[in-house]
Amino acid sequence: MSEGLKKVYQVCEEIGRGRFGTVFRCFSPESGDFYAGKSIDKRLLADSVDQECVQKESKIMQLVSGNPNVVQIIDVYEDETYLDIVMELCDSSDLYDRVTKRTFSDVEAAAIMLPLMEAIAHCHRRGVAHRDIKPDNILFDGRNRLKLADFGSAEFFHDGRSMRGIVGTPYYVAPEVLSGRDYNEKVDIWSAGVIMYIMLSGIPPFHGETAAEIFEAVLRGNLRFPTRIFYSVSPVAKDLLRKMLSKDVSKRFSAEQVLGHPWIRREEKLDQ
Numbered sequence: 001m002s003e004g005l006k007k008v009y010q011v012c013e014e015i016g017r018g019r020f021g022t023v024f025r026c027f028s029p030e031s032g033d034f035y036a037g038k039s040i041d042k043r044l045l046a047d048s049v050d051q052e053c054v055q056k057e058s059k060i061m062q063l064v065s066g067n068p069n070v071v072q073i074i075d076v077y078e079d080e081t082y083l084d085i086v087m088e089l090c091d092s093s094d095l096y097d098r099v100t101k102r103t104f105s106d107v108e109a110a111a112i113m114l115p116l117m118e119a120i121a122h123c124h125r126r127g128v129a130h131r132d133i134k135p136d137n138i139l140f141d142g143r144n145r146l147k148l149a150d151f152g153s154a155e156f157f158h159d160g161r162s163m164r165g166i167v168g169t170p171y172y173v174a175p176e177v178l179s180g181r182d183y184n185e186k187v188d189i190w191s192a193g194v195i196m197y198i199m200l201s202g203i204p205p206f207h208g209e210t211a212a213e214i215f216e217a218v219l220r221g222n223l224r225f226p227t228r229i230f231y232s233v234s235p236v237a238k239d240l241l242r243k244m245l246s247k248d249v250s251k252r253f254s255a256e257q258v259l260g261h262p263w264i265r266r267e268e269k270l271d272q
């Protein structure tokens with residue numbers, strides 16, 4: 001870790017490891033609070049592509065910080081050797097842990113989808129597509145507030161300019177990404193739709209035994225709601241799922257349209 005960070009924070013135990021960095025719990029004697037410090041050893045980055053990648057992650061995090069449902073960046077320290085990013089600490093169980101334990105009722109799923117879509121809409125307004133929306137990247141802070149994390153695959157899009165390149169995670173990746181076509185920020189809506197489907201049913205909408213089989217199922221994009229699993233899911237939830245998991249990108253809802261859908265709005269009122 002950089003000397004700059006160590007002057008301000010006490011570095012505690014390791015809490016996770018990613019492709020490029022190690023995350024530690026850090027304590028600030030000044031504020032009396034704990035944070036998450038992600039430390040990237042720049043000597044271990046293989047090439048200029050990886051170097052650009054970590055710089056971009058830090059830049060994008062700073063750009064989208066400021067929304068209560070996006071992990072806040074607190075400080076960035078950089079010296080010859082390390083790039084350190086101090087973030088708010090999100091140490092409650094992540095959405096991956098939660099969805100693998102049980103299915104969610106309509107009300108419970110909407111209580112997750114509303115802040116998740118607020119976070120995605122905020123990123124899209126800032127011209128950022130996350131490109132790796134999945135339960136493992138949806139964290140919760142000590143007060144159980146949802147925080148969208150891991151901008152390591154995120155990309156800027158501007159003025160309708162599209163993006164290229166295969167990024168994402170098999171169950172959650174949008175068909176237009178897999179087909180190698182240009183795509184836009186609506187890839188995030190597809191992935192959020194997959195999460196909503198899994199929360200309500202306990203199974204992914206497009207599945208297979210291997211990554212190749214999952215990709216084939218995603219490319220077919222044949223959305224089904226098996227009655228034995230979906231009998232208790234409301235028609236309005238299924239309507240929103242169809243609009244988020246539309247293979248036709250021009251018909252797929254934007255983040256703002258999802259936020260205006262009656263399923264999200266109705267549950268918001270119920271929740272209050």
Ligand SMILES: Nc1ncnc2c1ncn2[C@@H]1O[C@H](COP(=O)(O)OP(=O)(O)OP(=O)(O)O)[C@@H](O)[C@H]1O
Pocket residue numbers: 015016017018019020021022023036038071087088089090091139149150152153
């Ligand atoms: N703000 C945070 N608060 C608490 N834990 C965090 C925080 N950010 C990351 N983590 C933990 O640290 C781990 C590593 O995070 P990191 O972003 O480096 O990699 P990653 O999410 O596995 O993705 P990538 O493959 O892009 O590196 C995560 O899996 C998560 O458990």
